[in-house]
Amino acid sequence: MKTLNLVFLGPPGAGKGTQAQRISEKLGLKRITPGDILRKEVEKGTRLGKEVAGYMEKGELVPDEMVLEIIGEELERVGQGFILDGFPRTVAQAKGLDRILESKKWLLHAVVFLDVPDDEIVKRLSARRVCPSCGAVYNMITSPPRNNETCDRCGAHLVRRGDDESETIRKRLEVYTKETAPLIDYYEKKGLLVRIDGARSLDEVTSLIEKALEGLNWNEQERGPTKPFG
Numbered sequence: 001m002k003t004l005n006l007v008f009l010g011p012p013g014a015g016k017g018t019q020a021q022r023i024s025e026k027l028g029l030k031r032i033t034p035g036d037i038l039r040k041e042v043e044k045g046t047r048l049g050k051e052v053a054g055y056m057e058k059g060e061l062v063p064d065e066m067v068l069e070i071i072g073e074e075l076e077r078v079g080q081g082f083i084l085d086g087f088p089r090t091v092a093q094a095k096g097l098d099r100i101l102e103s104k105k106w107l108l109h110a111v112v113f114l115d116v117p118d119d120e121i122v123k124r125l126s127a128r129r130v131c132p133s134c135g136a137v138y139n140m141i142t143s144p145p146r147n148n149e150t151c152d153r154c155g156a157h158l159v160r161r162g163d164d165e166s167e168t169i170r171k172r173l174e175v176y177t178k179e180t181a182p183l184i185d186y187y188e189k190k191g192l193l194v195r196i197d198g199a200r201s202l203d204e205v206t207s208l209i210e211k212a213l214e215g216l217n218w219n220e221q222e223r224g225p226t227k228p229f230g
Contacts, residue, residue, distance in 0.1 A: 003081040004029060004213065005106060007088070007097075009183055010114035012163075012172045013125040014198045015205060017137040019114065020085035022206050027213075030078040034067055034087045036135050037074070059163055059171035061089055061179055068096040080106055089180045094187070110216055111187040112209055114198030118173060125169050129158035143202050 004027065008016045017033070024031040041049035042056070048066065055062045071087060088094040101108055116124075127140040129149060133156035138145050145151060149158040163172065187193040194212045198205055 004109045005080055005082055005101075006109060006213075007084045007111040007187075008086075008114070009111050009180075009187070009193075010198060011116060011118075011121055011176050011180075012169070013121040013128065014114040014116040015124075015142075015202070016085050016114060018139070018143060018202065019112075019205055019209060020083045021137070023209055023213075024083050026210070028081070030082045031085055032071070032074050032078065032082055032087070033085045033135070034070055034074075035085075037070055038062060038067075056163060059168040059175060061175060064090060064092050064096060067093060068100070071097065072100050075100060075104070088183065091182050091186050094183055108192060110194050110213065111183075111192045112212070113184060113187075113193055113195050114205070115195055116198040120199050121173065122166075122169055125164045126166065128160070128164050130161055131156050132159055 006023075006029070008020045010016050020031050020033075023029065038049075038052045038056070042053045043049070052062050052066065067087060067089075071084070075082070084097075088097050097108070124139055124142065127142075129138045129140060129145075130136070131138075131151040131154065134151065134154045136151055136153050138151075138158060140149075145158065150156070151158055162168070184193065194216075196205060196208050196212065200208070
């Protein structure tokens, strides 16, 4: 398989982080997670971090100009062969990404959309834990760590993110429906969207993604056609 530039899209709790991590390791792609980058800024207490914290604590989207600046710098650093995990989140951001890629003469090859019902999302997010040290993501129901709430990779104690509290989850789903869901139509019209049944088991979803990427039609302007999987 040739080097791919991918976007992983889906509602909060759909498993984008876990699947992006798995696929990046299997295919040797760089995983870019704007959310983790922004959270590091918050932890450092930088000016940008303080601004971002206000939005994240309320479950609101960080302004496009802040995120696009970070993405542009990160793409410049890592080069091609990447997975954008958690970005774009709005059509405006998607158009901004288009401009960034066009300026570099790079293609976006496919957008992997993990489709998961709201009820399943609420159940998953309440059980999610993250490693504050290395950024690994776990789910206490579907993909728990081997040793209680300790990270398998680095041994740090896992934590629940503030934006995974029940009240904030509801707010995030409202924001997703309003701001992020239109991306499905945006990328579908471009012929880049690959739909995946994200409600299946962890391993099944990974397998579906791999099969979808293997089946992309590279003769069509080196872009993949719209197709459902699962």
